[in-house]
Amino acid sequence: MADHDLRHLPSSFLELDLADEAATRLLANDIAMALRPRDTVCLSGDLGAGKSTFTRALLRAFAGDPDLEVPSPTFTLVQTYAFDRFDLSHFDLYRLEEPEEIEELGLDDLLETGAALIEWPEKAEELLPSGALWIQISQPSDNADRRRFRFFSDEAAWQDRINQTLAARAFLRSANRAAAERQFLAGDASLRGFETIAGGDATAVLMLWPFQGDRVPSAVRAYMQSVHLARDCRAVAAIGSELRRHGFQAPEIYAADLEAGYVLSQDLGAETIVAGGKPVPERYHVAVDILARMHGQAWPDSVPVSDGTIYQVSPYSHEALVAEASLFTQWHVPHVTGAPLDKAAQKTFETLWHRALEAIADAQSGWVLRDFHSPNLLWQEGAAGTDRIGLIDFQDTVIGPVAYDVASLLLDARTDISEALESELFDAYVSARKKQSSNFDQERFSEAYAVMAAQRITKILGIFVRLAKRDGKPAYLSHLPRMLGYLDRVLDRPVLSDLKDWYARFRP
Incomplete structure (x- = not known):
């Protein structure tokens, strides 16, 4: 993506240099965990930069299926995948002749129920939704395996979301599960998030507690306090340890960062x-x-x-x-x-x-x-x-x-x-x-x-x-x-x- 294509966006909020394709797959896994319905992720870069590799890895991580068939939509322009979590639509706009053709592909309708991954987004010019996450992928000239990822968005919340998912990966790295696969795990009715962590001796469950800082509206926080709902993940560690001490089957905690809100625990199925x-x-x-x-x-x-x-x-x-x-x-x-x-x-x-x-x-x-x-x-x-x-x-x-x-x-x-x-x-x-x-x-x-x-x-x-x-x-x-x-x-x-x-x- 040339510099003039970034004129409608602020400067990049993150730049990552990845050593090889394995690192690219892990990043795709992390971004997959951060996706929500109505998201648009725009992937830009030269031919051979790795857009399709990244997208294929993201779709497989989102599906929890490393063997998922992900054909290139170069000729069909769009391929939609139906998942339990929500649908993902993969766009390849390389052969788009006029920007207005993006409307014929039904992007707005698809975003009503899912999210979109768009390769060659610059072909659609300014017809893409505002608030998208733009990722520029480039290949440094000194190493054929390395890739550089730069992140841009005019939506400030993206920076927080990307930082959160990368922080979760850093926590897994500290727990000796640096290369683990993260899979979305349907959670409960609370604001917490849960993931199944595959890799190592056994699967584990990662609980992500988002209640730190200003991430929870003040009205929600006030209600939680008034009815005595737990305000941080110290409750999980304390209550779980006491249940186990009394002889009840509560998940063993493998690793935790109680300050940051991460608990990696035993998977009880x-x-x-x-x-x-x-x-x-x-x-x-x-x-x-x-x-x-x-x-x-x-x-x-x-x-x-x-x-x-x-x-x-x-x-x-x-x-x-x-x-x-x-x-x-x-x-x-x-x-x-x-x-x-x-x-x-x-x-x-x-x-x-x-x-x-x-x-x-x-x-x-x-x-x-x-x-x-x-x-x-x-x-x-x-x-x-x-x-x-x-x-x-x-x-x-x-x-x-x-x-x-x-x-x-x-x-x-x-x-x-x-x-x-x-x-x-x-x-x-x-x-x-x-x-x-x-x-x-x-x-x-x-x-x-x-x-x-x-x-x-x-x-x-x-x-x-x-x-x-x-x-x-x-x-x-x-x-x-x-x-x-x-x-x-x-x-x-x-x-x-x-x-x-x-x-x-x-x-x-």
């Missing part, structure tokens, strides 16, 4: 306690055993961390529980009715929830992992006892009513739990607790279970709408009918009679 979309009763019974065993032990409110600090486990305050439940009125109600809930109804909602929580104030408290349900309970085939389930996504652990996690499991947000199975698992939990202690109060636990179940379901109805509306994740809306069915089920408990009346009046 992807098989959960659900198979074929349906709960496996045997596996749910093992999960119940884990909860009963956990709730029969004492847990600390402060845990030492490997960096020498002490991690404080927050109490699950009534204020936090009500704030979470209020997501229902803030997001779910307007989603269905098209109008916000009036202030008087909101005030009554909060008052009734405080009253319900006061009614179970003497319920047993302990560690609450908070998302103890099928996506976070990984089945370990061949293991024995409670080791048959690996625990993940426990960083938001708080100290509160232990019935919360039982309700989270027995009314699983991600799969249909029948009333019969719920009752069977409830009885199994109660039986296990009674064997532990003759003082176990089934009636008090049953009340706490009902209140915590209703709170969690109410919260999730709000969260799933928020994920769809605010975070662009509409798939979560498919879970709403299940959660509404669960809500009807639990509101029949006597301890929730006043709240049941409120929902009858104001629930859409």
Whole structure:
């Protein structure tokens, strides 16, 4: 790309000299991890500079398939690949005769659902989307294997994104996995990112915690603090180490940079306690055993961390529980009715929830992992006892009513739990607790279970709408009918009679 082609862009924000093709493939892998829907990446350079090599490596890394066929679209001009994460379209504009022809190739439509990689972008002149990432590839004259990459964009966010993905590679290098393949791993409903790291003795999972600096909006950060969500990855190290110390299967941490927000840990696989979309009763019974065993032990409110600090486990305050439940009125109600809930109804909602929580104030408290349900309970085939389930996504652990996690499991947000199975698992939990202690109060636990179940379901109805509306994740809306069915089920408990009346009046 000649200098005059850069007149519409600021100066380059990054320049990298790579020694060989293997280094180019690793860079392509890193850029693939940074891509998002609607991105445009423009690749420019002379014939033979390595544009096609880089693009082919990026597409294979994005697909997680080193053997993916990537034909050159020199004659077709565009080739679109459908991936689970999102679609990628590969453009080669070398034979483009007029810049306006780019419109006939449907670039704008393709960017509605995916991202685009464009070779010879200068052929389209200024008809390409603004905010694109431009990469100039050149071959220094003194070495046939070396390549120089220069990065440009008029969108400031690209510099942060590229620096983040290169910093993740630097962390892997420090963990002796410099040449590892990074593959996107579908994460949870949080802002964290996850990757499968292949290479070395075994695969591992890299968690990228983006909450440092100004990367999280102040409103989101304020909400996280108000409901006691973990603010940095020290929580993962602290809670995980304590779970392992108590004999539970949490991922071993191989390496971590707690300040930067990177944790490389054991890969416990992807098989959960659900198979074929349906709960496996045997596996749910093992999960119940884990909860009963956990709730029969004492847990600390402060845990030492490997960096020498002490991690404080927050109490699950009534204020936090009500704030979470209020997501229902803030997001779910307007989603269905098209109008916000009036202030008087909101005030009554909060008052009734405080009253319900006061009614179970003497319920047993302990560690609450908070998302103890099928996506976070990984089945370990061949293991024995409670080791048959690996625990993940426990960083938001708080100290509160232990019935919360039982309700989270027995009314699983991600799969249909029948009333019969719920009752069977409830009885199994109660039986296990009674064997532990003759003082176990089934009636008090049953009340706490009902209140915590209703709170969690109410919260999730709000969260799933928020994920769809605010975070662009509409798939979560498919879970709403299940959660509404669960809500009807639990509101029949006597301890929730006043709240049941409120929902009858104001629930859409």
